[in-house]
Amino acid sequence: MEKIHFLCFSLLQLFSLVSADYSLPTKFFINSGSSSNITLYRRNFTGDIESYSIFSITNSNYVSNTNNSSELYQTARFYKSPFAYKFQIDQNGTYFLRLHFYPFSSSTNLFSALFNVSTSKSLLLSSFNFSTSNNLPVVKEFLLNISVGEFQVKFTPSGNSSLAFVNAIEVFIAPDNFVHDEAPFVTSAGADNTFQCLQSHVLQTVHKINVGGDKVTPDNDTLWRTWISDNDFLYYKDAAKSYHYGISPSYQSGESNEYIAPALVYETGQEMNIDPSRETNNFNITWIFNVSKNRAHYVRFHFCDVIKSPSPNVLRFNLFIYSNFSQKIDPYAVFPHLAVPFYYDFVVVSDGSGLMNISIGPRSDSMNKTAFLNGVEIWELVTGPGSTIMENGSRKSALIVIICSVVGGSFVILIIAVMALPWLKRKAEPVGTLECPSVSLDRGSSHSDRIASMSNNPNINLGLKIPFADILAATNNFNPELLIGEGGFGKVYKGKYQHMEVAVKRSQPGYKQGLTEFQAEIMVLSKIHHRHLVSLIGYCDDRYEMILVYEFMEKSTLRHHLYPPKGKAETSLTRIQLLAEWGISHQKQGQIGEIVDPLLAGKIAPSSLRTFGETVEKCLRETGAERPSMDVVQWDLEYALKLQQTSTGREAHEDSTIDISLNLPLLAIQRLPSQSIVGMEDNSPSAIEDFPEINASAVFSQLRMGGER
Known part of the structure; x- marks a missing residue:
């Protein structure tokens, strides 16, 4: 499988200059x-x-x-x-x-x-x-x-x-341009466009192979590297024949130099073990390298033609990565001289086997039916979001879910999950000491700001980081045919990641939610597991991306199933929407007290209830941009709580708003009849796990699936 743009791109790479004035450093x-x-x-x-x-x-x-x-x-x-x-x-x-x-x-x-x-x-x-x-x-x-x-x-x-x-x-x-910022992107299924911004990634050396030669130790390498022999990686040793013709590489300005790889790498190699007595010599030499599963790797192949004289069409051969991608290698087309080293770079996503296989083999349009290789380097793109490491035994705060119950009898208008700070367990302070929340103005953070913020957040689950290369592979480079939804944040694509179907939510420039919401969703959904909540598979914050990966909902959203069939007498609004409008109408008329749960009637201070109702009203606004962020909601609820604590004329045994708040979830849910919300099962609080305390903004997920938010 060949693509002209890959060849052109690779040839362009070959002429990238490594700084001629580079000298060996003395520190650190x-x-x-x-x-x-x-x-x-x-x-x-x-x-x-x-x-x-x-x-x-x-x-x-x-x-x-x-x-x-x-x-x-x-x-x-x-x-x-x-x-x-x-x-x-x-x-x-x-x-x-x-x-x-x-x-x-x-x-x-x-x-x-x-x-x-x-x-x-x-x-x-x-x-x-x-x-x-x-x-x-x-x-x-x-x-x-x-x-x-x-x-x-x-x-x-x-x-x-x-x-x-x-x-x-x-x-x-390292020398300038030692790592190129772009490289052809290859998966086990074949070629897939170009991988960009490589220089922003951390690369860890996995293999450094001196093909056909002995081990190269740091004292014999220009940058103190260690190269090992390829013998243990050859799939079928009899297919290859090592060589050392005693010809030193001719490093020329504009091509590979001694810092890219030392002479010992280019002087030795493996070529096809041609046997004239065989009926056919049409075979490949294959190497198999152990790598991390389903990860992006930066792979560099080294070549130096010391075998044949340079003339057109004398020697051409194929380089294969896995079985579905091939690159034509034509030394004469690259440099029409003997012994001039050159190399090709690729970003390769490994498959689920944990093995990466590469091969070289002859081409039918070559006069000489052979192939050779001098060296291979494999780096893995490191997948850690930051330097702040979550240590073992880190404290988890208790999960506190506050139910906004402003409906009468057996109806629920809105459930707001608020991750309350430890102040909930202490006696409330006077109202005057409550500070207003800072309103976040970030609507798309810079790369450096995002990295710094993610790095300093100890509640980010490091294990959920997914490389951008994996995201591209999962969505076929964000193929428009896989687009399944879109909203203020950006677009949602259906994809396949680690043998499972996923929904990939990618932020776009100018989206209405920012870094705080992105972090909040990672922190909350990575710790909450419930049968009615979609599971967070992972996230990606590589380069300038903010991407969330969820379990794919095969049968669409719960909201979709709450719509009545077309032709029925019911309106297009769901019962929940009708309940919300009914509750908001009472709020606007100053009659919020009439729809409070009877068990709470007379126990809530008017000022506290009014603040509570106003908070609910703001949370039910039409668009995500109009709704308050989670830190503002939290502050409003804290303020309502303090108003309740400082209200006058209450009995001593009744002055316990914290206890009431803590009991609200169980109280409201136990009173919820099955017919009140179509299609919902019992939301048992015990099904939701604890998560660390956070001071987060609104959740990142404003999702539009098939036209619905």
Whole structure:
């Protein structure tokens, strides 16, 4: 499967310049927990004890074991509480971040460590431990964009009895354009347009393969990387023949250079093991790499033609990713010279197998029926929304649902779920101390503001983050044919994510709800599970996107099923709508007291009831833009409560509005007859789980399905 725009795009990439004036950096290389500086592979690692001129460390301890053969792994920085390294960055760009871990024997049991690693914007490692580490030391490598200013690497133990540690840290700038901002987007089903804004993602190295060659160690690599042999990844070893012709790569201006990959990678490779005695040699060489399931990966393929003389049509072959995508490789069309290295980049979404297979094979339009490959690099796009890590044992506030019951007898006009703050459990303060809520004006936050806000919110469930690449794959790049609804927030698409049907709600520029609502919906729906509520599968805040992914409702919304069939005598309004209008008419006529539940009659102060009714009226306005945000609703209800607390002429045993509020949900729901709302089952409060306390704005979901809000 070939597409011309992929070839043109890839050829354009090949001519991207890597800065010619790049020189190997001298910072930051940290020998953690040591007072000594050491030189290793042309790098000077600075001991971090009393050497804080270029970086700083928060409270932590250090431990040593001088019996280790490598001097870099004789010391470690550790602590049983969070600690961080802080670096002053003086140049914008893409940086390498390497973390070295070696749990050596000491008075502190480093091997039992369990911890998270994060930056000020991204979670890098979650619940990292050494229980499955067969090879030590462990080096974790990342590529990330860092701006001028303070850059923090934070280590957070997972649990009260655990600890975090690190032996060495490297933070240094990469050459310009080392990571391209765009790349062809490929799924297991084939090609799918272009993936953009790659430089805004954190990339974690998964595989760095020297195809056909031996292991390349940091002392032999231009950027101190480690490349391993491809032998263990070959699907059928007899299909490939390794080569080393002794021809060094010809790095030329405008093409790949020694920092993209060292000469040792381009000097060796695998080619098809052609046997003239065979009846046919039409086969592929296949490699299979273990990767994370259903995740986006940045994949780079390295080529250097040292096999055949450059002339038209002599050598062409195919590169396959999975089985449904192929890219024509024509070395002569790229550079008409021998031994000039080049590479192709792709963003590839892995399938559910946890394996990524790539192949090379001959083409019928090639004079020479062979194929070759020199190197493969695979990075995973890291999927953590922020550096604020939710630690084990974090406190959950109690779930308090306040039912706005302003109907008479057995009817309910509106149910408002309010996540009340702990003040509900304390005696109310005088009315005069209540501060007005700040009205949120954000109607579409900037990328940096959104990242900062998400990063500083400890109640965001990190595990629900979905990469934008997965969103594109689930919706076939937001195919208009999959559009199923739209509202003030943007559009809703039907999609398929991890073998399940989902509804993908994507915000659009100018939408009427903002970051606060987006966060509120994530926090609330990730903690509430109920048979009448659609389940939140995940969210995406990559790039400039705010996307929510829900379980798909096959039979449409509850509102849809409350409409009477066409031709019936009932109007197009549902019974709930009629009840709402009936309640609002009493509110506007100042007769809200006439429809209060009889069990509460005479127990609510007029001023409190009036405030309560006004709040309900605002919540029932026609459009989402006219309705108040959740923090305003919460404030209004708090104010109504305080009016109730400070009302005069009440008996001592009756002055307990908090208790009344807490009992309202059970009281109102138990009195709700089954025929009052068509199609609804019993909403048992016990079916809703606790969720953390939040101070959130209105929920993000104003959904229009088939023309209905």
